[in-house]
Amino acid sequence: MRYAAKKLFTLIITLFIVSLLAFLAFQIIPGDPTTAMLGTQATPEARAELQAELGLDRPVPVRYWDWLTSFLTGDFGESYSYRLPVAGLLxxxxxxxxxxxxxxxxxxxxxxxxxxxxxxxxxxxxxxxxxxxxxxxxxxxxxxxxxxxxxxxxxxxxxxxxxxxxxxxxxxxxxxxxxxxxxxxxxxxxxxxxxxxxxxxxxxxxxxxxxxxxxxxxxxxxxxxxxxxxxxxxxxxxxxxxxxxxxxxxxxxxxxxxxxxxxxxxxxxxxxxxxxxxxxxxxxxxxxxxxxxxxxxxxxxxxxxxxxxxxxx
Missing domain, CATH: 1.10.3720.10 (MetI-like)
Incomplete structure (x- = not known):
């Protein structure tokens, strides 16, 4: 029982670290999803409006917490490209x-x-x-x-x-x-x-x-x-x-x-x-x-x- 509990704890910590790294990685790599969705000719106003719609204008810790809590309930968010629930897409x-x-x-x-x-x-x-x-x-x-x-x-x-x-x-x-x-x-x-x-x-x-x-x-x-x-x-x-x-x-x-x-x-x-x-x-x-x-x-x-x-x- 002690061995199983230790392994389960390690599993939870590992997945938490992976989720954090996966979320933060896309905050630092070059590229903007609004540019991919609207194209390079989009105006700054249009990109700002889409960022607000997608919630990308909020602080990173807030967005990560919202994403994590939703993920744990089975809500993986909405795809930017397909505009469909990620869970259904997967x-x-x-x-x-x-x-x-x-x-x-x-x-x-x-x-x-x-x-x-x-x-x-x-x-x-x-x-x-x-x-x-x-x-x-x-x-x-x-x-x-x-x-x-x-x-x-x-x-x-x-x-x-x-x-x-x-x-x-x-x-x-x-x-x-x-x-x-x-x-x-x-x-x-x-x-x-x-x-x-x-x-x-x-x-x-x-x-x-x-x-x-x-x-x-x-x-x-x-x-x-x-x-x-x-x-x-x-x-x-x-x-x-x-x-x-x-x-x-x-x-x-x-x-x-x-x-x-x-x-x-x-x-x-x-x-x-x-x-x-x-x-x-x-x-x-x-x-x-x-x-x-x-x-x-x-x-x-x-x-x-x-x-x-x-x-x-």
């Missing part, structure tokens, strides 16, 4: 990005665990070196570059899909999910390679432990030793890494959405930064920060549950 975007993140995470688990076990238990030195080299290559390629290659190969050459086209889940769930497969794989593959490398190293480390030699001396087959003893211990650091990968997948999805022109949170964030749409950017930044903090908290809890011998202080 609804569909968060659903699209959430499905993309979930698919990428599932691909990471489904592909990395079997490949990592195979890489850690393989006995052929040639095949082992080949898998290690391939793993290093895939791990070093950024997700956005994989996305570009995927668009060119499957979109331009093989014409499996039309680059730039998109089907919303509100129209056709099947087409929506099929369109997200390649972007999700582009995000997942570098993390699959990292997880395979980690699991392989963890398995090889466990195979050198005394309990494995004892099991061998008792005549237990190699496969049974791996299945009953080695994997249970080797998977412990991988569980934490996979949980943390959920946060990394979220950040990668922002760029990959641009490559595949997916109308998710990433594209909305980048366009809102360009348009100085502060309420939208602030809401997205805080939501993304909350996701990262919660994921790291879950990773800590999972690690404790996986190994009761660990007691974090």
């Amino acid at each position: 609804g569909e975007k968060l659903a699209i990005t959430g499905v993309l993140i979930l698919m990428a995470f599932l691909f990471t688990i489904v592909l990395s665990i079997p490949l990592g076990i195979l890489a850690g238990s393989i006995r052929n030195p040639v095949l082992d070196k080949l898998m290690t080299a391939l793993d290093q290559v895939v791990m070093s390629v950024p997700s956005f570059f994989l996305g570009i290659l995927t668009c060119y190969l499957f979109g331009t050459l093989l014409r499996v899909f039309v680059p730039g086209d998109f089907v919303s889940y509100t129209q056709d769930w099947g087409a929506f999910l099929s369109y997200l497969i390649l972007p999700a794989l582009s995000i997942a593959l570098p993390r699959v390679a990292m997880t395979v490398k980690m699991l392989r190293g963890s398995i090889l480390e466990q195979l050198g432990e005394d309990y494995v030699r004892t099991a061998r001396s008792r005549g237990l087959p190699r496969g049974e030793i791996l299945r009953r003893h080695v994997l249970k211990n080797a998977l412990l650091p991988v569980i934490t890494f996979l949980a943390v990968s959920a946060a990394e997948i979220m950040t990668s999805s922002i760029i990959v959405e641009q490559v595949f022109t997916i109308p998710g949170v990433g594209r909305l964030l980048l366009s809102s930064i360009s348009n100085r749409d502060f309420p939208v950017v602030q809401a997205i930044v805080v939501i993304l920060a909350a996701w990262i903090v919660v994921v790291n908290l879950v990773a800590d809890v999972l690690y404790q549950l996986a190994d009761p011998r660990i007691r974090l202080r």
Whole structure:
């Protein structure tokens, strides 16, 4: 209970600091939302009138307090560009990005665990070196570059899909999910390679432990030793890494959405930064920060549950 309370307190403080920094950042960077909305030819009087309408003429502490208290009640403000409530604007975007993140995470688990076990238990030195080299290559390629290659190969050459086209889940769930497969794989593959490398190293480390030699001396087959003893211990650091990968997948999805022109949170964030749409950017930044903090908290809890011998202080 004490550990959970400490983590919850840290989460609240972290999100408060992130919200403050996100709000203050847009008060000091160059650019004025009224100029983006009215154009460079607008008169000073028109800009002053719009600033008063948007509440930008009030002191910064007052505006931050009003924004924070409204945010905590679910009111994220109104978009400067779209003149719509930010909460409603984010609804569909968060659903699209959430499905993309979930698919990428599932691909990471489904592909990395079997490949990592195979890489850690393989006995052929040639095949082992080949898998290690391939793993290093895939791990070093950024997700956005994989996305570009995927668009060119499957979109331009093989014409499996039309680059730039998109089907919303509100129209056709099947087409929506099929369109997200390649972007999700582009995000997942570098993390699959990292997880395979980690699991392989963890398995090889466990195979050198005394309990494995004892099991061998008792005549237990190699496969049974791996299945009953080695994997249970080797998977412990991988569980934490996979949980943390959920946060990394979220950040990668922002760029990959641009490559595949997916109308998710990433594209909305980048366009809102360009348009100085502060309420939208602030809401997205805080939501993304909350996701990262919660994921790291879950990773800590999972690690404790996986190994009761660990007691974090």
